[in-house]
Amino acid sequence: MKLRVKYTKTGALRFIGHLDVMRFFQKAIRRAKLDIAYTKGFSPHQIISFAAPMPLGMTSEGEYFDAEFVSFTTAEDMKMRLNAVMPPEIQVISIVKLPDDAKPSMALVTATDYIVTVPFAVSDAIKELLQKPEICVTKKTKSSEATVDIKPMIFELALYDPSVHGSNVVGVTEAVYMKLASGSSRNLKPELVIGALADTAGITLELYSCRIHRLETYLGEEDALRPMYETGEDF
Amino acid sequence: MSIQALPDRVLMEIEKPARYIGHEVNIISKDPSKVDVRIAMCFPDVYEIGMSYLGIQILYDLFNRREDTYCERVYSPWPDLDRRMRDEHIPLFTLETQTPVADHDWLAITIQYEMCYTNILQILDLSGIPFYAKDRGDEDTIVIGGGPCTVNPEPVADFFDIFYIGEGEVSYDRLIELYKAHKAKGFSRSAFLREASRIPGIYVPSLYEVTYHGDGTIEAIRPKYDDVPATIQRQVVTDFAAAPYPMKPVIPYIRATQDRIVLEIMRGCIRGCRFCQAGMIYRPTRQKDVDMLKTYARQMIDNTGYEEISLSSLSSSDYESLDELLQYLISLRDTDHVNVSLPSLRVDAFSLDVMSKVQDIRKSSLTFASEAGSQRLRDVINKGISEEQIMKGCEQAFSGGWDKVKLYFMMGLPTENDEDLLEIPALAEKISELFFDTVPKEKRNGRVMITSSSSYFVPKPFTPFQWAPMIHPTEYTRRAHLVKDTFNQQRNRKSLKFIYHDAEISYLEGVLARGDRRLSSVIMTAYKKGAIFDAWTEFFKEERYTEAFAECCVDPAFYTERERPDDEVFPWEHIGVGVRREFLLSEWKKAQEGVVTENCRSRCSACGAACYGGGVCFEAKS
Numbered sequence: 008m009k010l011r012v013k014y015t016k017t018g019a020l021r022f023i024g025h026l027d028v029m030r031f032f033q034k035a036i037r038r039a040k041l042d043i044a045y046t047k048g049f050s051p052h053q054i055i056s057f058a059a060p061m062p063l064g065m066t067s068e069g070e071y072f073d074a075e076f077v078s079f080t081t082a083e084d085m086k087m088r089l090n091a092v093m094p095p096e097i098q099v100i101s102i103v104k105l106p107d108d109a110k111p112s113m114a115l116v117t118a119t120d121y122i123v124t125v126p127f128a129v130s131d132a133i134k135e136l137l138q139k140p141e142i143c144v145t146k147k148t149k150s151s152e153a154t155v156d157i158k159p160m161i162f163e164l165a166l167y168d169p170s171v172h173g174s175n176v177v178g179v180t181e182a183v184y185m186k187l188a189s190g191s192s193r194n195l196k197p198e199l200v201i202g203a204l205a206d207t208a209g210i211t212l213e214l215y216s217c218r219i220h221r222l223e224t225y226l227g228e229e230d231a232l233r234p235m236y237e238t239g240e241d242f
Numbered sequence: 243m244s245i246q247a248l249p250d251r252v253l254m255e256i257e258k259p260a261r262y263i264g265h266e267v268n269i270i271s272k273d274p275s276k277v278d279v280r281i282a283m284c285f286p287d288v289y290e291i292g293m294s295y296l297g298i299q300i301l302y303d304l305f306n307r308r309e310d311t312y313c314e315r316v317y318s319p320w321p322d323l324d325r326r327m328r329d330e331h332i333p334l335f336t337l338e339t340q341t342p343v344a345d346h347d348w349l350a351i352t353i354q355y356e357m358c359y360t361n362i363l364q365i366l367d368l369s370g371i372p373f374y375a376k377d378r379g380d381e382d383t384i385v386i387g388g389g390p391c392t393v394n395p396e397p398v399a400d401f402f403d404i405f406y407i408g409e410g411e412v413s414y415d416r417l418i419e420l421y422k423a424h425k426a427k428g429f430s431r432s433a434f435l436r437e438a439s440r441i442p443g444i445y446v447p448s449l450y451e452v453t454y455h456g457d458g459t460i461e462a463i464r465p466k467y468d469d470v471p472a473t474i475q476r477q478v479v480t481d482f483a484a485a486p487y488p489m490k491p492v493i494p495y496i497r498a499t500q501d502r503i504v505l506e507i508m509r510g511c512i513r514g515c516r517f518c519q520a521g522m523i524y525r526p527t528r529q530k531d532v533d534m535l536k537t538y539a540r541q542m543i544d545n546t547g548y549e550e551i552s553l554s555s556l557s558s559s560d561y562e563s564l565d566e567l568l569q570y571l572i573s574l575r576d577t578d579h580v581n582v583s584l585p586s587l588r589v590d591a592f593s594l595d596v597m598s599k600v601q602d603i604r605k606s607s608l609t610f611a612s613e614a615g616s617q618r619l620r621d622v623i624n625k626g627i628s629e630e631q632i633m634k635g636c637e638q639a640f641s642g643g644w645d646k647v648k649l650y651f652m653m654g655l656p657t658e659n660d661e662d663l664l665e666i667p668a669l670a671e672k673i674s675e676l677f678f679d680t681v682p683k684e685k686r687n688g689r690v691m692i693t694s695s696s697s698y699f700v701p702k703p704f705t706p707f708q709w710a711p712m713i714h715p716t717e718y719t720r721r722a723h724l725v726k727d728t729f730n731q732q733r734n735r736k737s738l739k740f741i742y743h744d745a746e747i748s749y750l751e752g753v754l755a756r757g758d759r760r761l762s763s764v765i766m767t768a769y770k771k772g773a774i775f776d777a778w779t780e781f782f783k784e785e786r787y788t789e790a791f792a793e794c795c796v797d798p799a800f801y802t803e804r805e806r807p808d809d810e811v812f813p814w815e816h817i818g819v820g821v822r823r824e825f826l827l828s829e830w831k832k833a834q835e836g837v838v839t840e841n842c843r844s845r846c847s848a849c850g851a852a853c854y855g856g857g858v859c860f861e862a863k864s
Contacts, residue, residue, distance in 0.1 A: 018265070019246060019263040019264065019265045020263075020265060020495075022253055022259040022260050022263050023260050023495045023496075024260070024496075027260065027495045027496055027497075028495075030495075030497070031267075031495055033547070033549070034267075034493065034546065034547030034548065034549075035267075035547060036547070037543075037547035037548075037549070037578075037579075038544065038545070038546070038547040040544075045579055049602050050581075050602065051579055063254070063259070064250065064253075064254050092267075092547075093267070094265055094267060096265060213251075214251060214254075215250045215251040215254050
């Protein structure tokens, strides 16, 4: 039976890399004594796959993995058992049961949204940026540089408002909410949007002066985005 | 938001920031303001190495069981962070509370190998603690050293207030109680150290005076006061049932060198190899109860979630309940998906049977610590393994499907000659021929590979070879080339590989291993020239030391290349490890005659370790 687990990654653990988070959960599931399924063969490993790897330094309350279980109890019980053996910085938010024919989540992610705290007044820059017909930025890869129009990959961009966008990022003077294309076909990093906002405002940003917090990971087309947990059902 | 010693911009720009953030699973959280003693426990090397070391986990657990004590961990910042901390004046901090090391009562440093000595200075420097014990005042952190190098701590003696000689389980409670009492009545560093020196195993180097002869050898090491003991006796655990074991080890997020449960089954070794320091200083051999170990294994699997468990000892095959323990651990494979890894196992029918159950034969290799190429030289070093045993083990292994063999050797052993060395490639060649004789063509999957690797022999204190000279690096290189060239002439050379260690680091290790207090200035000078992480070939620079020796007027050859006379007073003469000097000297004589000594179980050689009143010395009687 396949389950989808939504979890947080916060605080100091934002400096733990994606592969290490995977290894962490492999051990945590064993400590919690959950009946996860293993592959056959000489060196069996857990049947588990993680969605949307997150870069170092970012926090999140919308991370996911899917895992195959031989048997299971209730979502509440499993969540409790996992959370009891994990640090407060990584905690399970919810667990849902996936339909038997559910495809691997990794390939299906289309969007993610973020709250980014910034060290400058950003409200005017947002308005100005949204009015532009195209937003051209330089995208660097390991081997080349290219100018790309990122506007089609920005699904939403607004001044952060806790009553609208949820979560509760405290002690924030200025923060931006953004929902961006994410996944294997097209992918936009929040840093590029922040860079464009700073340019618009005429500000030179110091490195690492923004805090990026991921809220949710989505599946589906741009006009019908659904949070990943909606694919499954409660149990 | 939790406290973080390093700002984001630093963490984002250094390698593996997870080394420095703490928050691991199973760490201990306490309120530092509610304890009497704060201890910063340090392994002076990079996090992944330090986190793999069982000793720190044992002490961390031991100290934190006490309500009045909070023990936190600290490791050496990698050179990238080292530079940032110096540039930005960030003091070295502990992982748990991310607070400065200098705010702790004690800084306890485990000294595992000589090449970490400059990292000790790095730790003191970044912590802002004065380098020299004599420059520290009542307010400064007490610096304590422990671990195997403390059987001869003299080269770093000036940097430490205290050395704890021996196994931590025995005397640390007394030291904490004494410290608390002194703190309560208004702390005086000198009064505390003076009284501490009377606790068994506690060595306060500033309370001893060393005098030298005109030729540079030591005349005597004497306590400065009558109430300070003349000999510091290494402490050992004799009752493991009463000793704590870390059942909830701290689990790193990043992959450590030892990324598995470590189950210590035994301390000490019955074999008595004459080059091996561990085999002498950890005597007597003491086994842990098999039922207790089964319980430990079960609980540690539950507490960690690790998928692998490794047995730890110097020679697992000599653990008498090994069969029973392995049967149990193998049974956990099916129920708990736990794999067993088996280092330091003798290759025989039994171990091959076990290994075929727990390892993928095609991926794994068999290891023989032959140590010397010829039987003559193996008798000199008392390495109780014969060519017949190696060939028999290989034959069984090849029949069982293995096709990779590793052989370990040392070059520069006492009495070694070119004939002995030429036996190294000859043995490898014989093993490869055995493969072709044993395994029919249709059953060979790819090429057989015999890898021989050789290190540069370093004589160590408290071994029969403590009197022996170390060969000069030029001579070592000549011998290595001779062996390498001979390998290239073998018929099956394509199945043979020969690798050998660099000469420079081992030679320096030889100087430091049997060094005395006059070396502290050399270590300090090399550090000031930028030496840190000397155990890492990518950071080690020989010229720092060459210059340091010259500037300090110290001749390294005095420490390495001299054969010591029988009655020379050693820098470690005031340390007692159970094994007596007379025994070691008779072993040195027997070595030169090529006479072997039986292991502790077949016949007691009255080495002196029976003074501890436990272990193998009393096995027959109990």
